Amino acid sequence: MKNKQFLYFLILFLAGSTVEAFTIDTTKTSELIRFRIETDSPGEKINIRGTSLLTTDEIVNFYTSRYFEEVWSRDGVLSELAYEMRFEIKQTQFDGLNPKDYNLDMIELLFSKFEANKLAKEANDPGDLADVDMLLSDAFFYLASHLERGKVDPSKIDEEWEISRKDQLVNYQDLLLEAINKREIRQSLESLYPKFSIYKKGREVLRALVEVEAEDTLNWKKINVSKALRAGDQDSSIPILRSRLQYWGFLETYELEQPKLYDSTMMIGVKSFQAAHGMDNDGIIGKMTAAAMNDSPSRKVEKARVNMERLRWLPDTVKKAEFILVNIANYQLDYLKNLDTLLTERVIVGRKYHESPIFMAEMSYIVFSPYWNIPYSITHAEVIPSARKNPNYIASRNMEVVTSSGKVVNPASIDWNAKSFPYMVRQKPGPHNSLGEVKFMFPNKHNVYIHDTNARSLFESDDRSRSHGCIRIQNPQDFAKALLRDDPSWTMDRIESAMGQDHEQVVKLDKPIPVVLVYLTFWADSNGQGHFREDIYDRDVSVLVALNK
Structure with a gap:
């Protein structure tokens, strides 16, 4: 900021400007805008009537590039676009944002003065026009950044959210000029929305919820059910x-x-x-x-706000592409291509304290009849203590102990009470393998993947947060068929045969397919129907707190 101001004054000096060139003409709004920018403290936010502007470089560069000409008024009168911009700031509540974040209170105060002047048939003060001009432009830039990338940096509030924050791709100054020239504030801001149709649908659901919330008089006292209630039961709740x-x-x-x-x-x-x-x-x-x-309606509004922000975090690179989407909070996997759903499956996700992380990776191969290479943590917490108690434990679970080079070791030759355990344990392929009969690999640092399971009864439960972090899929043979659909040799019979072998078979996919693990406790479908899910990992609160700051 300091360097930009110095450069600006240097240019004027070299051009032969005199002291009189800096005399402020208080009858011109543009001169007052220039005065406010030139007299701000270097390194600090520009201050308008005790209210700090939200952006700095954008405001300075924008007005300097247009020689400080005002944007939102002409001949001392606010334009229709100024009223449209104020309206759009108010509408941000349906994006789950807070209109007051964009200095709405000060903007409203100045608009009230303009309305009073209009009724009294008095001229608007150029200083008021300069102030509101800068406030509205500043609000546009700040709101644009929130709509394109989200208000909150997810990495700072949710350590499990490991999808990189989107880069800024749009020049907000150019966007504002385009909006002014085309007289389309709404359309320009809409262009920054996530490119998922569910975002706009979500706005409409949130709008309806806000209206319901305003009229709500119902008692929303929390009801706890000590035992399941069935038809025919009597209960005070x-x-x-x-x-x-x-x-x-x-x-x-x-x-x-x-x-x-x-x-x-x-x-x-x-x-x-x-x-x-x-x-x-x-x-x-x-x-x-x-x-x-x-x-309650209020709680649903909060949940919708949180997830509208999460949608703004998601990269648009998956739009109209082939990808696999797992919504952890919904216990569901969707395989999509060009936004058409090729397959939908129930899944089991990580339980509390073994939460499935949020990240993106590329699926590159399938392993039929896999070994389960038991993680170090499970080996030490479960396998070793069980082997100490039961000498036949390893054999009874169809497991084997191997060295780091893959050589099989006789479990009877191992001192299970030793302090160190320089081996790996794996479960051999078979119907009782904990991974089931197939796994779908998208290599990542979490060692999380999608796999079959031998505990199929768990898919009938509403609460399907039961794994150690991996994703278990209900009908893996159908998923494999969908992934291999372009190769006619992979019939369902061949897939089921490959799943029933006593040895591993690795099949490389023709092309890698992005896998996106997300956490959405609210979304709206293509029909505009809102869907709400339980916050199984208690992650909503931290996002809500950050949004409210």
Whole structure:
């Protein structure tokens, strides 16, 4: 900033400027803008009436490049675009952002003065026009950065979010000039939205939720279910839960003889509610169903805000490409190509304290009938203690001990009580292998991959955070068929045969496929329907706190 000011004054000096050239003409808004920029303290934010501007280089470069000509007024009167910009600042609440972050209070104060002048048929003060001009331009630049890249740097609040933050690709000064020339503020800001259709759909869901929140008078006292409630049960929480189903439109109002009875009519509403929230619609009100029914409009607004920000973090490189998307919070894998869904599968993800990380990597090969190379942590925490107690443990689990060079070692020859353990343990291929009969590899530092499992009953649970961090897939043979679909020799019979071998078979994919592991507890589908999921890793709060700062 200091160097730019020095260069500016040097140019004027070399051009033969006199002291009179710096005399401020207070009748011209542009001269007052120049005065405010030239007199700011080097290294500090420009201050407008006690309010710091949010950007520095953008403001200085933008106004200097246009010789300080005002943007948002002409002949002493605010333009329609100025009112449109103020409107867009207010609309940021539907992006999950806070309009006050963009100095809206000061902008509103100045607009009020202009409105009062209009009614009194008095001229607007050039100083007021200069101030509002800089505030609006500054708000545009600051908002543009938030829409393109997110307000919050994810790496600073969520250590498990390892997708690199997007680079700034748009010159916001050029974008503002284009918006002014085309008289299209809304369209220019929209161009910065994530290129996923679900973002705009999410805005509309959030807009509707904000309206619902404003009218909400329901009691949202937290209901804890000590035991699962089934149709025919009586419980004091039933009237409250029934009213919430009716509030969200999953149940019509009907006459009641026993308000505390969980009747068959209410069960229909519960099933609809469960289906909408990604649960098995069994009509049983357990802990997860009750937790979802505790979400008030205010809570849903917060959840939507958090995930609109997460969408802004995601790279646009996957748009209209072939990729595999795993939404950990939704326990779901989607294989997409050109935004068409080729395959959708239920998955099991890492349990609390073994959380599945958020990152991107490329899937490059499949391993049929794999060994399970047991991680060091599991070997020391589970395998060694079990082998000490049971000499036959290794054989009974179809495991083998190998040296670092891959030589198999007789378990009976090992001192399991020794302080050091210079071996690796692996489970041989077979139906009881913990990885199941196939694994899908996208090499990464976390050693996380997608694999089959021999514990298939877990897929029927609503809570599918059960693994040590890897992703278990319900129908791996269908996933393999989709990945190998361009090779007609890989029939389903051949895939199932490869999965039933007593030795590994590695198959390289024709081309690497991006795998994106994300964590979204809210999104809107292509039909504009909002979907909410439990925050299984308690990650929403830190994002919300950062958004509110």
